[in-house]
């Protein structure tokens with residue numbers, strides 16, 4: 001009777017990501033979220049960057065969901 005070797009498992013090597021490596025991406029996505037929050041919350045009327053109601057209509061449900069004053 002042949003003696004079979006036990007299956008071997010190799011533990012994956014997980015390299016931690018340093019905060020220095022994450023910092024630029026965190027800043028980028030933070031700014032992106034602020035821009036998105038601006039367009040959802042304040043893009044209308046006198047402060048509108050893009051004229052017309054298109055942006056306001058696109059984010060209208062999100063605006064109500066987040067509790068921004070609307071109409």
Ligand SMILES: [Zn+2]
Pocket residue numbers: 060064070071
């Ligand atoms: Zn509304």
